[in-house]
Amino acid sequence: MSLQFNNEQMTEFKRLVARYPEGKQKSALLPVLHLAQDSFGGWLPTEAMDYVAVLLNIEPIEVYEVATFYSMYNLKPVGKFVFEVCQTGPCMISGSENIITYIQQQLGIQPGQTTKDGIFTLKLVECLGACGYAPMMQVGKIYREHLTKEKVDAIIAEYRMQVAAQN
Amino acid sequence: MGVKLLLEKANVPGIRSYDVYRREGGYAAAEKALKEMTIESIVEEVKKSGLRGRGGAGFPAGMKWSFIAKPEGVPRHLVCNADESEPGTFKDRYLMEFLPHLLLEGLLISSFALGSNDTYIYIRGEYAWVATILEDAIEEATKNGWLGKNILGTGFDCMIHVHRGAGAYICGEETALIESLEGKRGNPRIKPPFPAIQGLWMRPTVVNNVETLAAVVPIIKMGGDEYAKIGVGRSTGTKLISACGNINKPGVYEIDMTISVEDFIYSDEYCGGIANGKKLKACIPGGSSVPILPANLLLKTAKGETRYMNYESLSDGGFATGSMMGSGGFIILDEDQCIVKNTLTLARFYRHESCGQCSPCREGTGWMEKILQKIESGKGEVSDIDLLWDIQRKIEGNTICPLGDAAAWPVAAAIRHFRDEFEWHINNRELSQTSNFGLQHYADPIHVPA
Numbered sequence: 001m002s003l004q005f006n007n008e009q010m011t012e013f014k015r016l017v018a019r020y021p022e023g024k025q026k027s028a029l030l031p032v033l034h035l036a037q038d039s040f041g042g043w044l045p046t047e048a049m050d051y052v053a054v055l056l057n058i059e060p061i062e063v064y065e066v067a068t069f070y071s072m073y074n075l076k077p078v079g080k081f082v083f084e085v086c087q088t089g090p091c092m093i094s095g096s097e098n099i100i101t102y103i104q105q106q107l108g109i110q111p112g113q114t115t116k117d118g119i120f121t122l123k124l125v126e127c128l129g130a131c132g133y134a135p136m137m138q139v140g141k142i143y144r145e146h147l148t149k150e151k152v153d154a155i156i157a158e159y160r161m162q163v164a165a166q167n
Numbered sequence: 168m169g170v171k172l173l174l175e176k177a178n179v180p181g182i183r184s185y186d187v188y189r190r191e192g193g194y195a196a197a198e199k200a201l202k203e204m205t206i207e208s209i210v211e212e213v214k215k216s217g218l219r220g221r222g223g224a225g226f227p228a229g230m231k232w233s234f235i236a237k238p239e240g241v242p243r244h245l246v247c248n249a250d251e252s253e254p255g256t257f258k259d260r261y262l263m264e265f266l267p268h269l270l271l272e273g274l275l276i277s278s279f280a281l282g283s284n285d286t287y288i289y290i291r292g293e294y295a296w297v298a299t300i301l302e303d304a305i306e307e308a309t310k311n312g313w314l315g316k317n318i319l320g321t322g323f324d325c326m327i328h329v330h331r332g333a334g335a336y337i338c339g340e341e342t343a344l345i346e347s348l349e350g351k352r353g354n355p356r357i358k359p360p361f362p363a364i365q366g367l368w369m370r371p372t373v374v375n376n377v378e379t380l381a382a383v384v385p386i387i388k389m390g391g392d393e394y395a396k397i398g399v400g401r402s403t404g405t406k407l408i409s410a411c412g413n414i415n416k417p418g419v420y421e422i423d424m425t426i427s428v429e430d431f432i433y434s435d436e437y438c439g440g441i442a443n444g445k446k447l448k449a450c451i452p453g454g455s456s457v458p459i460l461p462a463n464l465l466l467k468t469a470k471g472e473t474r475y476m477n478y479e480s481l482s483d484g485g486f487a488t489g490s491m492m493g494s495g496g497f498i499i500l501d502e503d504q505c506i507v508k509n510t511l512t513l514a515r516f517y518r519h520e521s522c523g524q525c526s527p528c529r530e531g532t533g534w535m536e537k538i539l540q541k542i543e544s545g546k547g548e549v550s551d552i553d554l555l556w557d558i559q560r561k562i563e564g565n566t567i568c569p570l571g572d573a574a575a576w577p578v579a580a581a582i583r584h585f586r587d588e589f590e591w592h593i594n595n596r597e598l599s600q601t602s603n604f605g606l607q608h609y610a611d612p613i614h615v616p617a
């Protein structure tokens with residue numbers, strides 16, 4: 001098997017499993033899938049799910065069942081930065097539609113698509129618990145709130161710079 | 168200024184850290200509970216306080232605690248519900264983000280009262296940075312002897328663990344949450360058995376909301392009787408309201424439940440009025456699942472009396488003319504908002520979040536979304552309104568968990584109060600694509616039968 005946690009990731013894995021009683025290690029499945037997704041390029045190929053099954057000593061099907069149920073697990077490759085824009089009622093009445101259209105125009109992609117350069121993915125999601133700070137989106141582990149067109153421009157530029165700096 | 172019991176110190180610089188929280192009197196209630204009180208007396212104070220669950224259902228917390236089974240040799244668990252995914256609701260996030268130690272203190276006292284040595288905070292996966300704040304706070308509390316083994320020399324051991332979900336509204340339902348915490352899909356369980364008898368890993372379990380558990384701190388500090396004096400009737404203590412939509416000051420507010428809805432919306436201390444000088448059209452006062460009300464029924468009950476921000480008053484009139492306190496997610500819609508479209512986004516939400524176990528919910532939520540989409544896009548027929556009504560009625564009460572009802576109620580209320588807006592949409596197919604029905608008569612004084 002080629003996909004494996006490195007030492008640091010393995011330490012984190014052990015810390016996660018230790019939260020649950022002996023024999024209840026399956027309880028760590030959700031947190032461990034987050035760790036796997038973060039460790040293996042932002043999504044969960046079958047190989048990663050099978051690896052998690054071995055680590056937790058459960059059947060692969062138990063992992064697939066869970067990975068397909070929860071919206072935060074990506075079962076297909078995604079861009080480096082995933083824009084998850086909220087489209088539910090409170091955000092909609094606060095102007096999320098205009099922001100979504102604007103992001104589509106700026107990135108030249110539709111919801112569910114990734115830019116050709118592999119940098120950005122656009123996803124429409126349901127309420128993220130930031131309704132008072134709408135319109136908003138989640139990017140990785142943080143929220144970008146009170147979005148305006150200007151803010152969207154700045155955010156896109158910021159991530160492009162990050163990528164350029166890494167290359 | 169109203170009474171503040173939870174957010175009193177929210178603006179103290181550095182309150183997120185242990186040192187500042189402690190300096191400001193933090194953990195004094197935990198010390199009192201663990202050193203001077205018995206398990207029974209803590210439960211008794213919570214009962215006397217009249218504290219009702221802040222997660223949405225409003226069930227008395229003390230009573231819930233007294234149901235927990237105590238079989239010999241079986242561990243018990245307290246689980247804090249921080250899934251917070253009901254559209255319009257973002258109060259628990261605020262509490263955890265700014266006052267993590269207040270929640271931990273409440274969890275410690277509650278864990279002691281329930282005999283939970285391993286307590287879990289189930290937090291929605293998207294609140295990743297909040298989970299980190301909580302983990303840091305747990306580390307600080309452990310270092311300072313408030314968590315871990317033999318706390319304050321009482322012989323009581325308690326550890327708090329943060330468990331991140333992964334994106335599923337249904338995991339806020341307590342039995343789905345338990346399934347999820349066991350590493351499974353979030354499919355609600357059939358009750359009974361209730362979690363208090365067989366919950367997490369089939370052990371006796373209490374699931375309470377973040378705000379409920381934080382409120383235990385002021386209750387222990389001031390005593391249940393004093394707490395119960397705040398508020399009115401069976402709406403005791405204070406309530407966090409997350410206000411959003413078309414208002415000047417969206418945000419999280421702590422209210423004592425004697426304030427009128429009108430004052431809450433228009434006073435500068437709270438929402439600061441409707442944004443951009445617009446008029447109020449409608450409001451969903453307790454999170455997306457509760458019935459939407461037009462402006463006139465929101466500010467006054469059908470009897471013409473002032474409506475207040477508390478459990479009883481918000482539900483005055485039942486579903487015919489009232490709504491619910493729910494989770495405290497207060498969503499304001501101004502005169503430019505389209506009720507059909509708003510209802511459509513909520514229907515889409517529930518279709519997306521249905522776990523799929525029961526046919527009425529799985530199929531019905533999809534049908535409702537499709538029909539609303541059809542009406543919204545100018546292709547509806549008048550018979551679609553009756554069809555929608557029929558579908559929502561067939562979901563309600565026919566499912567394993569209350570998500571079915573939660574999906575049905577917003578659609579039912581929208582049709583009940585805004586039927587003419589639906590009809591306008593259908594009769595003005597083209598016009599409805601470029602303009603809205605507007606305010607119409609929704610803010611007119613209601614006719615009170617003599």
Ligand SMILES: Cc1cc2nc3c(=O)[nH]c(=O)nc-3n(C[C@H](O)[C@H](O)[C@H](O)COP(=O)(O)O)c2cc1C
Nearest residue numbers: 220221222248250251252339340341375376379569
């Ligand atoms: C679909 C659904 C979603 C729910 N989401 C939440 C939630 O996010 N947070 C919460 O505290 N309660 C939620 N509840 C209510 C819980 O099932 C449970 O009643 C609550 O956590 C009990 O805590 P309380 O008595 O302190 O309010 C939800 C219920 C349903 C049916």
Ligand code: SF4
Nearest residue numbers: 522524525528566568
């Ligand atoms: S009502 Fe809906 S969400 Fe609840 S158990 Fe049935 S299908 Fe699942």
Ligand code: FES
Nearest residue numbers: 086091128130131
């Ligand atoms: S509706 Fe968008 S964050 Fe709640």
